[in-house]
Amino acid sequence: MTKTSQATNDQPEGRVSLTGRSRAGTTRRKGLRSRGVVMSALTAGALLSACGSSAAKSSSSSTASGSATTSGSSSAAASALSYFKGKTITLIAPDGPGGDYDLYARILAPAFGQYLGATVNVENVPGGGTVVGGNQIASAAPNGLTLGLFSVGGDEASVIENHPGQNFTLTKLSWIGQPGTSPSVFLTQPNSSVTSFAQLLTTKTPINVVDIRNGTGDMLDRVVLGAFKIPNKLLTGFTSVATLKQGFLAHDGQFLFENLPPFKALIQGNQAKPLLVTSPAVGVLSGLVSGVPTLSSELSKVSLSSAQQAAVKEAVSLATLAFDMGGPPGIPSARLTVLRDAFNSAVTNSATLAQAKKESEPIDPINGATVAADVAAAVSQGPSIATYLNG
Amino acid sequence: MIQHLVHGLSALASPTTILLLVVGMLIGMLVGMLPGLGVVLVLSLMLPFVRHLSVVTAIAMMLATQAGSYFSASITAILLNTPGSPESFPTTLDGFPMAQRGEAGRALAISATSTLLGGLIACVALIGLLQVAGPIAALFHPPEYVTIIILALVLIAQTGVIPLSKVLLSGAIGLMLSFVGSDPVSGVERFTFGLPTLFSGIGIVPFSLGVFAVTQMVSMFGTNRAVTSFDRGALGGEFGGQVRRGVSDTFRLWYHVARSAVLAVLLGLVPGIGGFTANFISYGFGQQVSKNRKDFGTGVPEGLIAAEGSSLAKEVGSLIPAVALGLPSGLGMVIFLAALTILGLEPGPTLLTSTPSLPYTMMWVMAVAGTLSCVVGLLLAPRLSRITAVRGPLMFPFIVALAVLGSYANAVTMTGVVEVVVFGVLGLFIRKLGYSVAAMAIGLVLGGTFDDNLHLTGTIYGWSFVTRSPLADVFIFISVALIVATAIRWRRNPASQRSGRLEHPVLEPVFDAALLVVSVAYVLVALGYPPAAGTVPAAVGAVAVAMSAFRLLSDGRTWWHSRMPIVEAVRSLSGSPLPGASLAGRTGSVPGTEFAGRGGAVGEVLLAEELTEQGTTEALEIPEDRRRVHLREFAGLAWTAAFALSAYLLGFEVGIPLVSAGYCMATRTFPTLPRRAVFAVATALVTGAIAVEFFQLFHFTYSGVL
Structure with missing residues (x-):
């Protein structure tokens, strides 16, 4: 995959994946997502055992992608590319308009379609966290004309929880790439007497937390609040970011844990107060949460057991596995290669980058092969978060 | 504020912005008129x-598209009993009966003017409300949210002569249909x-196209008549005068417009559902407070104004x-x-603090585009009205082709096309049997x-919502009060209910029984899902079980009691010659048209009832006439299925013109073969x-x- 400096403008520091996700021309990063000893061992073991040589493949992903582009001149690739010309691709955003998935899908769609010579229609399919949209993508015909974005972390948490509804196996999906991700933020009402996350560690009264059922926010709520032993009443059942915002503004709950960009306006308008971020925000988002402690800094202040720490770190790592573009299982490999090339082209397209900056969505791409490896690793590792998800 | 108001208007003063505003408005009017296409699809394409585009230009184009669509969505609602969008359903209730009376021009003018006036009133209200939006x-x-939806259903139950049990059953069916698919909370697939x-x-698009467009066309195909039976030539000359009369009506009844507009603005504030429920609630509320409440649904200007006064206002x-x-x-x-x-x-x-004049720009776009669409609408009304004099079989291929195409365009799958045929069949039954299409659509x-x-509500509040949600209590109180008032009114005046005779003595109990079986099966399936996904569907299904059982008992009893006199009447008249009274030309008058928007079908049904009241001899001839109509309706449904099937087999671009031509040749749209052939070629080319x-x-x- 070809990565340009433009594409990595907004890369968060410390973006390290479960697999030691290699970025084109970049090295592993430090920070919160550079795993602790336990997680690193788990990750490396999982990667090596589950994916065989995929780590090696992913570390050379840039080369692989480059060669994929080069091999576009081959007849198979040319044939696959010509297949998409004039076709209509449905790109499913498993959230309502205004959510992160919707924003990423609409940012990518024009350049993605341009590369393929196809029309890309973004379709919002909210519900069940991102499960409803995921089911729809996974059940589509494997012709490459129905694609979408997945919340791998949320979906995997749903599997660990044995939550009914999810009808696909993450490792069987056809992975195309991840455009980027952003930190999650723990918010409270602006007039709340709680002024810091640390203050919650001593509270005895359960706090009311609202969120969307399933998804990364729900997982973070359960794991982080559970590991830090913050008494809480989790009120899930909201079906999209829009309804969650409405519930929060109507004071149906006092706290929520969700991805940062959709809540930018509430923070700027002093309608929500950030207490914690899962990792440092970069670019235009950094000003929103300047001075807000990160989860790693809070972890260092309290004494948690190794299991609790591992659970928190695993949850945060899973939360970075979001916005992964994929398709149903069984997309022919030549077409999948072309789709990955189209993705690589889209995430380095100057118009895409400008639009992403305008909409405060970080572009920090990972190619399809690496995403596939990351997913395999995430699925195969020990679910230290299970205690909190099932508790 | 004045400064922002002025700045908001001046921001529009650019040739590109004005051009795209006008283009957007015209596109909005066009797509609003075409059933199934819908403004949402076009906005997505934009x-x-x-x-x-620049921010102001883009806003002007998109909002003008929306504003242009609101009046035009009422055009097909008035002329063809087929709302351009589901929100326009209440417009059919008085608009279509007016068109049937030959007053299409007047109805269109009322719709255009009240939409504009309501929108302008809403713009004024918006200025004040912007300051208190958050609270x-x-x-x-x-x-x-839960109680306002219940209130909307109860208001619908108030507005007609449909028994409460049928309205509740209709609403429950709508809800049951809405639960098909993935549970939005858990993601579990249901039904x-x-x-x-x-x-x-x-x-909702295939549902609307099936229940409204296809059913109406099939109904008109069955009767082989136009919307209005009045003389075509005379009406053409009158439409211009009707438009002036309609404008005058709206200004004379300005307070109805104001009431609807204010109510719609307040409902528009409710995120998520206000936009859809506003027209329904405005209509229901308008009827409750009107002196002419009994005439609502028969084609009165007040009813049309109540529905259309909120059309643009709710969006503002x-x-x-x-x-x-x-x-x-x-x-x-x-x-x-x-x-x-x-x-x-x-x-x-x-957004309000960083670009404070932008909301005012949006308001001006709504006002300007609303005014332009009103002017265009009034200019076009006389010509558009002529469509009401066109016989149903001549319109059939065009409208059904649009319905099939629109249902495909909605989700780009053939599933929508199948659904439109299924809902066409269902729509015919529910209209004939007097169920509430409105309640079903809302559900x-x-x-x-x-x-x-x-x-x-269960998760966050539990039963404590009674003490913690005063506004919900108000909605519940109003709902209960309206139900009690209706019960008292019906008890005092049993004549306001339907007569003790069944219009379809066999079909109604059979349909009730079928609904009962389906509802019981639905509940059993729902109980098999995890509680979070299955409880609400099971509860709604239980309501449907109760209501359909009640209907079955009630209709069964009515049928049993009415069975003997009819048999005796038949015996006493056996051997008598049957005079050939005709039903033709009688649908223009539809007193007591039900809220369910039964349209062409109701004309026939009510007429049958009127004739029945005139004497047994004439009553005996109705089954003959009905049978002929029913056979043609079945043929209409078969042609609809043929459109869908040919699109599936041959693709839309080949299948639809092919079946259109076949339809024109086979259904004797014109008496002579050459004219039929010319019409077939022309229809095939157009479709x-x-x-x-x-x-x-x-x-x-x-x-x-x-």
Whole structure:
């Protein structure tokens, strides 16, 4: 995959994946997502055992992608590319308009379609966290004309929880790439007497937390609040970011844990107060949460057991596995290669980058092969978060 | 504020902006008129272009498209009993009967003028409400959403002579249909039976196209008549005068417009559902407070104004939660918010502080585009009205072709096409048997919101919502009071209910029994799902079981009691010659038309009832006439299925013109063969061109399985 400096403008520091996700021309990063000893061992073991040589493949992903582009001149690739010309691709955003998935899908769609010579229609399919949209993508015909974005972390948490509804196996999906991700933020009402996350560690009264059922926010709520032993009443059942915002503004709950960009306006308008971020925000988002402690800094202040720490770190790592573009299982490999090339082209397209900056969505791409490896690793590792998800 | 108001208007003063505002308005009017196409689809198509426009120009184009569509959605509602969008359903209730009376021009003028006046009143209200947007939206919690949906259903039950049990059963059926697909909370698939095509649920577009467009066409095909039976030539000359009369009516009844507009603005503030329920509630409320409440549904200007006064006003109101809080009230506003985001604007409180004049620009766009669409509408009304004099069989291929294409365009799957045929059949039954299409539509559209918020009410509030949600208590109080008042009114005046005779003595109990069986099966299946996904559907299904059982007992008893006199009458008249009274030309007068919007079908049914009251001899001839009509209706349904099947087999661009031509030749649309052939060729060319344009415009690629 070809990565340009433009594409990595907004890369968060410390973006390290479960697999030691290699970025084109970049090295592993430090920070919160550079795993602790336990997680690193788990990750490396999982990667090596589950994916065989995929780590090696992913570390050379840039080369692989480059060669994929080069091999576009081959007849198979040319044939696959010509297949998409004039076709209509449905790109499913498993959230309502205004959510992160919707924003990423609409940012990518024009350049993605341009590369393929196809029309890309973004379709919002909210519900069940991102499960409803995921089911729809996974059940589509494997012709490459129905694609979408997945919340791998949320979906995997749903599997660990044995939550009914999810009808696909993450490792069987056809992975195309991840455009980027952003930190999650723990918010409270602006007039709340709680002024810091640390203050919650001593509270005895359960706090009311609202969120969307399933998804990364729900997982973070359960794991982080559970590991830090913050008494809480989790009120899930909201079906999209829009309804969650409405519930929060109507004071149906006092706290929520969700991805940062959709809540930018509430923070700027002093309608929500950030207490914690899962990792440092970069670019235009950094000003929103300047001075807000990160989860790693809070972890260092309290004494948690190794299991609790591992659970928190695993949850945060899973939360970075979001916005992964994929398709149903069984997309022919030549077409999948072309789709990955189209993705690589889209995430380095100057118009895409400008639009992403305008909409405060970080572009920090990972190619399809690496995403596939990351997913395999995430699925195969020990679910230290299970205690909190099932508790 | 004045400064922002002026700045908001001056921002529009650019040739490009004005041009795109007018273009958007005209596109909105065009798509609003075409059943199934819908403004949401067109707004979605505009999204890719938005990023190349300035903020004000993009806003002008998108909002003008929406504003233009509101009046035009009422055009087909009035002329063909087929609302351009589901929200326009209440317009059919008085608009279509007026068209049947030959007053289409007057009805269109009332619709255009009241839409504009309501919108302008809403713009004035918006200026004040912008200052208090946040606190108002914060009043709505899950219990308020649940109870306002119940209130909407109860208001519908008030507005006609349909028994409460039928309205509740209709609403329950709508809700039950809405639960098909993935549970929005857990993601569990419900009632899909493993069919991926049902994962995304049942769409409101195929439902509307089937229940309204197809049913109306099939009904008119059955009777072989036009909407109005009045003389075509005379009407053509009158339409101009009717338009002036309609404008005059609206200004004379200005307070009805004002009431609807204010109510709609307030409902527009409710994020998520206000936009859809506003027209229904405005109509219901308008009837409750009107002196002519009994005449609502028979084609009175007050009824039309009550429905249309809120049409644009609700969208103006919905700008507030959308812009100030980023919370859309309807699908159009959802796409508009997406456009704002693409433009780099973040809908929310910061938008009001960073660009304070922008909401006023939006308001001006609504006002200007609303005015332009009103003027265009009034100019076109006399010509458009002529369509009411065209016989149903001549319109059939065009409208059904549009319905089939629109249902495909909605989700780009053949599932929608199948659904439109299924709902065409269902629509014919529910109209004939007097069920409430309005309640069913509300149930289907708002079922998801009802489910989510009932779940949230249970999770967050439990029964404590009674003490914690005063606004919900108010909605419940009004709902209960209206039900009690209705019960008292019906008890005092039994004549206001339907007569003790069954219009379809065999079909009604059979249909009740079928609903009972389906409802019981539905409950059993729902109980098999995890509690979070199955409880609400099971509860709604239980209501349907109770209501359908009640209907079965009631209709069964009525049929049993009425059976003997009819048999005796038949015996006494056996051997008597049957005079050939005709039903033709009698549908113009439809006193007591039910709220269910039964349209052409109700004309026949009510007429049958009137004739029955005239004497047994004439009553005996009705089954003959009905049978002929029913046979033609079945033929109409078969042709609809043929359109769908040919599209599936041969693709839309080939199948639709082919079946159109076949229809024209086979159904004797014209008496002579040469004229029929010319009509067949012309129809094939037009429907083929529509299909080709549709596919090119939306980049569809389906070419049929053959």
